[in-house]
Amino acid sequence: MNEQDIFQKITDEFYWFHRHPELSYEEVETTKRLREDLAAAGIEVLDLPLKTGLVAKVGTGEAPFIALRCDIDGLPIQEESGLAYASEHAGRMHACGHDFHISAVLGSAYLLKAKERELRGTVYLIFQPAEEAPGGACKVMETGVLKDVQAIFGLHTSPLYDVGTLGIRSGAVTASVDKFTVTFHGKGTHAAHPERGIDPIVMAASFVTAAQSIVSRNIDPAHPGLVSITHIESGNTWNVIPESSWLEGTVRCLTAEDRKLIKKRIYELAEGQAASFGGHAELTWYAGPPATDNTPDWTDFAIEVAKEAELDVVPAPVNLAGEDFAYYQEEIPGVFVLVGTGKSPANHNPKFHVDPAALGPAARYMARLAVEAFARL
């Protein structure tokens, strides 16, 4: 395939992937289609214990090893984009642009395959399942396939930028994502006799207010971070003070130190507030991915390569959403790049859309990162 055929092919594939979104860990048809697309181009797919998603390989089979990573899952959203190629699956949508990621990295695989004999190392192309649900990146890491990889590059659609613009910055571009639940145990009583019980709703209310002091009073004001309590339940009628109350929320921040401190303060405040009213609190913590961490030297490299490719580069904004590319970066240096896909409502919005014209430049850029990284290792 020449470049023009490749760009036509990945545009057609993008429409297909957009029409057929699948949820995290259910990306069966997506994986099957990808396998066929890769096999038709003579690209090797590795035999790994992954139920969905896959890793392909192009190059010499020897060091140095570079990885290009994309994610392949959609979201439980009813599409309202009005596009001619809108989702054919009710209640499911590629609303984060992972269909774009698949098609762009597929394009990189084709471009690299076309000059495989010139490659001075091996490129792993990771089509990762379940970015939107916990653990997709970990499933790929657990196979051990990336143990010798020296640098990894990932991309994400961005509705902030026009086609031809990349957002790149050193350090964190997305936040650590933790979830917590708290149950406040009190003592149920008649609403007319609060003195005979311990009110768990007062404990929860007090905690919700106190928790907002963590970011404003305990964290360096120059550090982005947040605590959001998003779901609260207690009681079932108007004249009974219930036995317990329950709530859940999330913590986002950019450094490991802040992450540790916010967790510690949430425990202290929940337990302290509960104790001050005579009850007790029971907490459960669910740690998600850490913040992404673009290494400075590879970030400079990624910016240089973008400029050589005549793409515009702007500093990516810091975003307190999460991204499980961060798990790879705990082990492997690398860069997570935002790719301008044209102005659109935000990712995860039912009207989110990307401009397919960004596919060619993204595919070419990712392939070029791999080729030029070899020259650097």
Ligand SMILES: [Zn+2]
């Ligand atoms: Zn998303």
Ligand SMILES: [Zn+2]
């Ligand atoms: Zn995403």
